Amino acid sequence: xxxxxxKNGVVLTPGKRAERKDIRITGKTIDQIASVxxxxxxxxxxxxxxxxxxxxxxxxxxxxxxxxxxxxxGGLPLQEWLRTVMWPAEATFTETTVRAASDLAMAEMIxxxxxxxxxxxxxDMLHLAERVTEVGMKAVLGRGMIALDGRWTERxxxxxxxxxxxxxxxxxLLKAAVSPHALYTCPPDFIRKAGELAEKYDxxxxxxxxxxxxxxxxxxxxxxVSPCRHLHELGFLTPxxxxxxxxxxxxxxxxxxxxxxxxxxxxxxSNLKLGSGVAPVRKMLKSGIPVGLGTDSAASNNRLxxxxxxxxxxxxxxxxxxxxxxxxxxxxxxxxxxSGASMLGFPDSGRLEEGSAADVVLIRSDRxxxxxxxxxxxxxxxxxxAESADITDVWSNGKALMREGSLLTLDEEKVRAEAEAEWxxxxxxxx
Amino acid sequence: xxxxxxKNGVVLTPGKRAERKDIRITGKTIDQIASVxxxxxxxxxxxxxxxxxxxxxxxxxxxxxxxxxxxxxGGLPLQEWLRTVMWPAEATFTETTVRAASDLAMAEMIxxxxxxxxxxxxxDMLHLAERVTEVGMKAVLGRGMIALDGRWTERxxxxxxxxxxxxxxxxxLLKAAVSPHALYTCPPDFIRKAGELAEKYDxxxxxxxxxxxxxxxxxxxxxxVSPCRHLHELGFLTPxxxxxxxxxxxxxxxxxxxxxxxxxxxxxxSNLKLGSGVAPVRKMLKSGIPVGLGTDSAASNNRLxxxxxxxxxxxxxxxxxxxxxxxxxxxxxxxxxxSGASMLGFPDSGRLEEGSAADVVLIRSDRxxxxxxxxxxxxxxxxxxAESADITDVWSNGKALMREGSLLTLDEEKVRAEAEAEWxxxxxxxx
Numbered sequence: 028x029x030x031x032x033x034k035n036g037v038v039l040t041p042g043k044r045a046e047r048k049d050i051r052i053t054g055k056t057i058d059q060i061a062s063v064x065x066x067x068x069x070x071x072x073x074x075x076x077x078x079x080x081x082x083x084x085x086x087x088x089x090x091x092x093x094x095x096x097x098x099x100x101g102g103l104p105l106q107e108w109l110r111t112v113m114w115p116a117e118a119t120f121t122e123t124t125v126r127a128a129s130d131l132a133m134a135e136m137i138x139x140x141x142x143x144x145x146x147x148x149x150x151d152m153l154h155l156a157e158r159v160t161e162v163g164m165k166a167v168l169g170r171g172m173i174a175l176d177g178r179w180t181e182r183x184x185x186x187x188x189x190x191x192x193x194x195x196x197x198x199x200l201l202k203a204a205v206s207p208h209a210l211y212t213c214p215p216d217f218i219r220k221a222g223e224l225a226e227k228y229d230x231x232x233x234x235x236x237x238x239x240x241x242x243x244x245x246x247x248x249x250x251x252v253s254p255c256r257h258l259h260e261l262g263f264l265t266p267x268x269x270x271x272x273x274x275x276x277x278x279x280x281x282x283x284x285x286x287x288x289x290x291x292x293x294x295x296x297s298n299l300k301l302g303s304g305v306a307p308v309r310k311m312l313k314s315g316i317p318v319g320l321g322t323d324s325a326a327s328n329n330r331l332x333x334x335x336x337x338x339x340x341x342x343x344x345x346x347x348x349x350x351x352x353x354x355x356x357x358x359x360x361x362x363x364x365x366s367g368a369s370m371l372g373f374p375d376s377g378r379l380e381e382g383s384a385a386d387v388v389l390i391r392s393d394r395x396x397x398x399x400x401x402x403x404x405x406x407x408x409x410x411x412x413a414e415s416a417d418i419t420d421v422w423s424n425g426k427a428l429m430r431e432g433s434l435l436t437l438d439e440e441k442v443r444a445e446a447e448a449e450w451x452x453x454x455x456x457x458x
Numbered sequence: 459x460x461x462x463x464x465k466n467g468v469v470l471t472p473g474k475r476a477e478r479k480d481i482r483i484t485g486k487t488i489d490q491i492a493s494v495x496x497x498x499x500x501x502x503x504x505x506x507x508x509x510x511x512x513x514x515x516x517x518x519x520x521x522x523x524x525x526x527x528x529x530x531x532g533g534l535p536l537q538e539w540l541r542t543v544m545w546p547a548e549a550t551f552t553e554t555t556v557r558a559a560s561d562l563a564m565a566e567m568i569x570x571x572x573x574x575x576x577x578x579x580x581x582d583m584l585h586l587a588e589r590v591t592e593v594g595m596k597a598v599l600g601r602g603m604i605a606l607d608g609r610w611t612e613r614x615x616x617x618x619x620x621x622x623x624x625x626x627x628x629x630x631l632l633k634a635a636v637s638p639h640a641l642y643t644c645p646p647d648f649i650r651k652a653g654e655l656a657e658k659y660d661x662x663x664x665x666x667x668x669x670x671x672x673x674x675x676x677x678x679x680x681x682x683v684s685p686c687r688h689l690h691e692l693g694f695l696t697p698x699x700x701x702x703x704x705x706x707x708x709x710x711x712x713x714x715x716x717x718x719x720x721x722x723x724x725x726x727x728s729n730l731k732l733g734s735g736v737a738p739v740r741k742m743l744k745s746g747i748p749v750g751l752g753t754d755s756a757a758s759n760n761r762l763x764x765x766x767x768x769x770x771x772x773x774x775x776x777x778x779x780x781x782x783x784x785x786x787x788x789x790x791x792x793x794x795x796x797s798g799a800s801m802l803g804f805p806d807s808g809r810l811e812e813g814s815a816a817d818v819v820l821i822r823s824d825r826x827x828x829x830x831x832x833x834x835x836x837x838x839x840x841x842x843x844a845e846s847a848d849i850t851d852v853w854s855n856g857k858a859l860m861r862e863g864s865l866l867t868l869d870e871e872k873v874r875a876e877a878e879a880e881w882x883x884x885x886x887x888x889x
Contacts, residue, residue, distance in 0.1 A: 095830055097828075097829070097830065097835070097839075097843070098828075098835035098838035098839055098842070098843070099835065099838075101787065101835070101837070101838035101841075101842070103782060103783075104781070104782050104783070105782075108782075131826060131829055134826050135826040135827050138826060138827075139827075239780075240780065295777075296773060296842075298777060299773035299774060299776055299777030299778075300772075300773055300776055300777070300782065300842060301776075301782055302776045302777065302779065302780050302781045302782035302783070302784070303777070303780065304777060304778075304780045305777055305778060328842065329827070329828075329838060329839065329842040329843040330827055330842070330843055331827070332827070339770070339773060341731075342726075342727060342730035342731055342770060343730060343774065343777070345730055345731055345732070345733045346726075346729060346730030346731070346733065346734070346735060346736055346774070347730075347735075347736060347778065348733065349670075349671065349733050349734065349735045350535070350733045351534060351535050351536075351539075351731065351732055351733035352534075352535070352733070353733070356532065393874070395562060395565050395566040395569060395870065395873070395874065396566050396569075396570075396760070396761055396762070396763070396846070397528075397529075397760075398528070398562055398874050398877045398878065399526055399528065399877060399878055399881040400878065401881070401885075404528070404529035404530065404532070406532070407529035407530075407532035407760060408528075408529055408760065410532075411529070411532070411727075411731060411759065411760040411761070412528070412529070412760040412761055414845040414846065414847060415827070415845060415847075416845060416846075416847030416848075417847075439826065442826070443824070443826060443829050446829045446830060447829065447830055447831065450830040450832070454832075
């Protein structure tokens with residue numbers, strides 16, 4: 028089998044010194060990493076001189092279907108923004124809106140080096156499953172369920188249909204999640220049933236929890252128990268559970284997460300933009316709770332760039348902890364790469380190691396904003412200076428999704444044009 | 459006189475709805491803004507379709523001479539980082555190091571849309587004054603003074619020489635500052651003398667204050683008075699004073715700043731990266747204290763992009779105040795543009811108005827990460843999505859510094875090569 032050899036790049040690995048190395052991709056796998064790899068005549072050679080080499084970034088929480096709401100209603104607090112902007116607009120969404128939105132999301136994610144994401148959305152997820160495999164990304168997909176109207180069976184059946192479809196897929200790119208939206212949009216018994224469904228198929232449980240102080244207060248006064256304890260009592264905290272946000276959680280709740288080996292998707296840009304607050308990530312990491320990084324939807328970010336969220340997180344927690352070493356660079360890289368991938372059920376992704384899945388990203392470091400471009404500073408450049416325009420090449424499972432700045436599996440101009448056209452339809456229908 | 463007409467761009471103005479407008483630049487000035495401007499045959503026409511049009515960004519605090527230390531010693535707290543990384547490296551700097559560093563800084567600033575900056579550095583500032591006018595940016599320059607060794611006269615004379623040189627310059631691009639480094643590096647009587655020097659020439663007073671909690675504690679125990687009150691007692695707080703950082707300031711100190719009409723350079727990325735903390739910007743703005751945005755040096759940022767600092771600030775204060783409307787978008791735009799320019803003594807800059815200085819920036823908004831690209835969301839795209847690679851064109855005082863992504867007054871490849879070569883010299887001399 029012909030291989031691709033990525034030569035002369037500076038390889039970044041959490042906790043290790045950045046080093047110039049060559050990497051060979053054969054099929055879907057990184058099968059060699061060495062100081063010098065000699066290509067055979069059949070191999071393709073990619074020159075990564077002046078570039079950093081990283082694993083594909085992993086987005087542990089997003090809602091690709093709402094990407095057309097990017098920047099809508101900026102400056103509103105979460106509940107008001109959901110009630111007055113997001114939900115009314117989403118009520119007008121058709122299949123074509125959501126397809127245009129997801130393509131836009133995947134195009135932006137690939138451009139910013141993301142190869143894997145976990146998506147929670149209530150519309151058109153069967154189509155998304157198909158589309159992800161066409162585009163060549165990896166994804167964990169869960170049908171977002173809001174269950175205040177009593178139509179529980181309908182919701183759970185649709186969720187189950189998605190799980191079954193994904194489990195019959197042979198691409199190796201997909202996994203399923205069961206995703207009740209949140210404790211404030213799903214009655215406790217519904218959460219329990221959702222957990223049972225996840226158990227039946229051995230898939231990820233994914234929900235929003237304790238995003239705002241107000242939400243936690245409401246939950247305490249309605250139910251007399253903290254949200255994470257409530258999830259625990261409902262059987263929802265497992266080693267295959269990923270909780271989005273967990274901004275306002277107590278030490279006791281962190282202990283429950285730790286004991287249940289549940290993971291957190293930290294979504295710093297969304298939490299900041301919506302005024303939700305700052306999650307206690309240093310404490311989570313210190314307890315050994317797995318932490319990944321999520322963009323949340325473009326509507327509250329406004330990027331879908333895990334790189335941007337990693338950079339925001341690195342600045343944010345050093346600053347708010349008033350301790351520049353509160354969380355180490357290697358912990359942010361793990362969150363963006365291997366920890367994120369592991370919590371999504373892809374333990375062989377998110378790492379540049381022999382035998383790992385070939386999810387690889389090249390990032391130019393020969394830029395003004397990363398000069399001097401020296402190995403000892405490569406991690407600092409990545410965490411505090413690189414931007415998505417510096418990313419030139421992306422492989423997912425050995426398949427090239429972007430080469431030399433051009434997307435290969437999505438038509439960028441068409442994706443943009445369709446997104447604009449779909450938004451115009453919605454805007455006109457609301458006049 | 460031939461004019462440049464910028465056509466079809468979406469003009470962003472703090473507090474106003476973004477609107478498609480044409481802008482005419484004649485000489486150094488914006489002399490017309492209108493829905494449609496018909497060019498004469500002699501005029502140059504720039505098509506800004508698919509672009510945002512903003513004023514030049516203003517960097518109210520930086521140290522361009524130390525740009526080669528970008529990313530050095532990442533993860534150390536401020537005092538340790540100064541003592542073990544910054545000051546030892548700077549002790550080896552020669553004239554050529556600092557010139558390469560300043561050119562690198564100016565190139566990166568122009569690329570990220572910055573047309574004006576205030577620089578505090580202790581080396582080679584006379585040369586920088588000349589270089590700024592060649593490059594065509596605007597700058598306020600002050601010789602950074604550390605005065606713990608008793609050689610006060612020497613320091614003050616060098617500062618005065620810079621002030622006199624700048625005041626004899628006819629370009630209109632330069633202003634002078636008197637810049638004692640900080641209360642912890644300058645004895646109180648030296649600060650008083652520095653203030654008197656600024657008074658004599660009617661120039662800006664610029665110093666660091668209350669950057670870390672530790673520094674404030676030390677000052678209180680050594681001097682029995684808070685840093686800002688101390689500056690006030692030393693006659694240093696005036697309407698021409700710009701204080702860098704002011705992270706750890708009390709309500710009483712904010713009142714002193716307000717009463718003296720002194721301004722603050724908020725440097726969020728540096729304050730976060732170094733673990734210094736979060737400045738009370740909402741309170742400052744509520745008190746009417748002018749707030750600008752500074753990158754601080756590349757060594758602690760690692761960017762020299764006011765756009766990046768504005769974006770970080772917008773996220774940070776919404777999140778830490780747990781209120782997405784704590785500071786309005788228009789306040790961040792004013793800080794980055796007109797408030798910043800005014801506090802640096804250029805009240806006609808930082809605004810897109812007829813009669814203003816022609817400091818103009820074009821930013822592509824036809825990008826995946828700013829789709830849908832609609833006027834109502836332009837401010838949100840700028841604050842939460844744009845990146846420096848989206849910036850294509852920059853004019854300062856009517857002179858084009860970047861056109862269609864290419865720097866015109868600096869040779870980008872040469873700037874990068876010289877910076878790398880100078881850093882290698884330093885690294886080798888330290889072996």
